[in-house]
Amino acid sequence: MARYIFVAGGVMSGIGKGITTASIGKILQSKGFKVTAIKIDPYVNVDAGTMNPVEHGEVFVTKDGLECDQDIGNYERFLGEELTDDNYLTTGRVYQTVINKERSLEYNGKCVEVVPHIPNEVIAKIKRTARKTKADFVLIEIGGTVGEYQNLLFLEAARMMKLEKSKNVIFVLVSYLPVPKIIGEMKTKPTQYAVRTLNSAGIQPDIIIARSEAPLDEPRKNKISVFCNVRKEDVISAPDIGLIYEVPINFEKDNLGKIILNKFGIKARKKGLDEWEKMVNTAKSTNKKVKIAIIGKYFQSGSFFVPDSYISIIEAVKHSSWFNKVKPELSWLSSSAYEKNPEELKKLKNFDGVIIPGGFGKRGLEGKIKAIQYCREKKIPFLGICLGMQLAVIEFGRNVCNLKNADSVEFNPKTKYPLIDLMPEQKLALKEKKYGKTMRLGNYKCLITKNSRAYLAYLKHGFNKTKNKKGDFLIEERHRHRYEFNNEFKKIFEEKGLVFSGINPEKGLVEIIEIPNHPFFIAGQFHPEFKSNPLSPHPLFNEFIRSAIKNK
Ligand code: GLN
Numbered sequence: 001m002a003r004y005i006f007v008a009g010g011v012m013s014g015i016g017k018g019i020t021t022a023s024i025g026k027i028l029q030s031k032g033f034k035v036t037a038i039k040i041d042p043y044v045n046v047d048a049g050t051m052n053p054v055e056h057g058e059v060f061v062t063k064d065g066l067e068c069d070q071d072i073g074n075y076e077r078f079l080g081e082e083l084t085d086d087n088y089l090t091t092g093r094v095y096q097t098v099i100n101k102e103r104s105l106e107y108n109g110k111c112v113e114v115v116p117h118i119p120n121e122v123i124a125k126i127k128r129t130a131r132k133t134k135a136d137f138v139l140i141e142i143g144g145t146v147g148e149y150q151n152l153l154f155l156e157a158a159r160m161m162k163l164e165k166s167k168n169v170i171f172v173l174v175s176y177l178p179v180p181k182i183i184g185e186m187k188t189k190p191t192q193y194a195v196r197t198l199n200s201a202g203i204q205p206d207i208i209i210a211r212s213e214a215p216l217d218e219p220r221k222n223k224i225s226v227f228c229n230v231r232k233e234d235v236i237s238a239p240d241i242g243l244i245y246e247v248p249i250n251f252e253k254d255n256l257g258k259i260i261l262n263k264f265g266i267k268a269r270k271k272g273l274d275e276w277e278k279m280v281n282t283a284k285s286t287n288k289k290v291k292i293a294i295i296g297k298y299f300q301s302g303s304f305f306v307p308d309s310y311i312s313i314i315e316a317v318k319h320s321s322w323f324n325k326v327k328p329e330l331s332w333l334s335s336s337a338y339e340k341n342p343e344e345l346k347k348l349k350n351f352d353g354v355i356i357p358g359g360f361g362k363r364g365l366e367g368k369i370k371a372i373q374y375c376r377e378k379k380i381p382f383l384g385i386c387l388g389m390q391l392a393v394i395e396f397g398r399n400v401c402n403l404k405n406a407d408s409v410e411f412n413p414k415t416k417y418p419l420i421d422l423m424p425e426q427k428l429a430l431k432e433k434k435y436g437k438t439m440r441l442g443n444y445k446c447l448i449t450k451n452s453r454a455y456l457a458y459l460k461h462g463f464n465k466t467k468n469k470k471g472d473f474l475i476e477e478r479h480r481h482r483y484e485f486n487n488e489f490k491k492i493f494e495e496k497g498l499v500f501s502g503i504n505p506e507k508g509l510v511e512i513i514e515i516p517n518h519p520f521f522i523a524g525q526f527h528p529e530f531k532s533n534p535l536s537p538h539p540l541f542n543e544f545i546r547s548a549i550k551n552k
Helices: 017-030 070-079 091-103 114-133 152-164 189-200 218-228 244-253 256-264 274-285 311-323 336-340 342-350 365-377 387-399 424-431 453-460 487-495 539-551
Strands: 003-009 035-041 088-090 137-142 169-176 207-212 235-239 289-296 298-301 304-307 327-334 353-356 382-385 418-422 440-448 473-481 483-485 499-503 510-514 521-524
Touching: 003 017, 003 152, 017 035, 017 070, 017 137, 017 169, 017 244, 017 256, 035 070, 035 114, 070 244, 070 311, 088 091, 091 114, 114 137, 114 152, 137 152, 152 169, 169 189, 169 256, 189 207, 189 218, 207 218, 207 256, 218 235, 235 244, 244 256, 244 274, 274 311, 289 311, 289 365, 289 539, 311 327, 311 539, 327 336, 336 342, 336 365, 342 365, 353 365, 353 387, 353 539, 365 382, 365 387, 382 387, 382 539, 387 418, 387 483, 387 487, 387 510, 387 521, 418 424, 440 453, 440 510, 453 473, 453 499, 453 510, 453 521, 453 539, 483 487, 483 510, 487 499, 521 539
Parallel strands: 003 137, 003 169, 035 088, 035 137, 169 207, 207 235, 289 327, 289 353, 353 382, 382 521
Antiparallel strands: 298 304, 418 483, 440 473, 440 499, 499 510, 510 521
């Protein structure tokens, strides 16, 4: 029998509702329960796959190819488990299901209405996920903040679930308490309003997580308790902290796990965030630094500059740095600098390692290619991811194989040397303007050649080690791209020393390239960052960081 915990946000967005949800999940998991988490995004998009980075930030990809919000990434990193399409819901998805059902007469000729049919569909999905995952606890994070028009129907679904399963549903409100400079005091009024708004949707929070820059003091705890109708011990202080992985530990200082279990009338099955605490202590106590540059492109949003978002990469670098007992010092470099002034490239010498992440669109590409050339020639450890691999191929093609103006057809459809090209099924999708969920998405197999550099990395850090007769490894990694290495050029590249160390066995597509006689030069068509978590960092990142430390 599953128990349900709804998490909603008050006052404003961006205050760590996702991390709170993931942390509650971690705590319950550490007490011996099976936990799963669902993210509800109130937008009409069916998934996050068609949104640009300024609108959405990173698009996270699950093993079954769902393109979703980075909160799913947080859940995976905290829970150490792979989630699926069952863990994600948007307004678009709910309506799409309801409309499809109506078209196939599944409502038996009834008038299909927003209420109750839409909330009913939300509830059906939540229960289905509970059944499929056999979870003891299902956490459901409702995106946006209370009082928004967009998430009302999801709150309505939550209210209806509480009505049906009163003993098995609780509500958590993550609210913000500002400390305005001119007043110099923490204010509770916005949170009081948020609770009232939630009340008017028929919901009373059981627990309030008080997010603020400072810890909550007694007078304010009392005030929130009295005005928001929540027991004092159920108001949890959640001040800003530097390390997100410390949040579950901090919550436990306020006994959050026990408070939640008491509300459901059950007891912990085991005790302990032990392994997690050990990881956090290592993260906090390492002082030796490793300097990593991530070369991307930047977007402007109003008066703010936002980096093309790479949260999973940042986290993966942290995980593998702690694993190697160092603290990562990350720098964001804009590739366009190298286009304007090649002298800028020399600054790359100051870094121990360079990452070129995935991306779309032409801007900043030539700068990235120059940076890759610099890393190859000056022997700076280099990790290329997705677009990063495609550009490493283009660089090698142009500068080592002498294929002048070689390119990807994504950027120059008329190039004489289409090193990166479209597969026929992709050509068709683009011709028919079918952009949603048509990229090569999610897990694909990759056979890694015995004794290659990538092989040694996976061997050492043990990641699904299925071997074939020749001793090659079969691994699975997550993808999100349309274009592929063009195998017509494979021979020329091999003759010039590039090693194709990972190949998809079903389609013969190139998955990993590497350059021998280099401290570390590996690039993959997939996204290793999606599979990294703090207790199980990714082999390629681990080896990349290890080489970066050696390169110091
Ligand atoms: N734009 C490239 C492609 O579609 C790379 C995508 C990526 O880096 N995720 O193949």
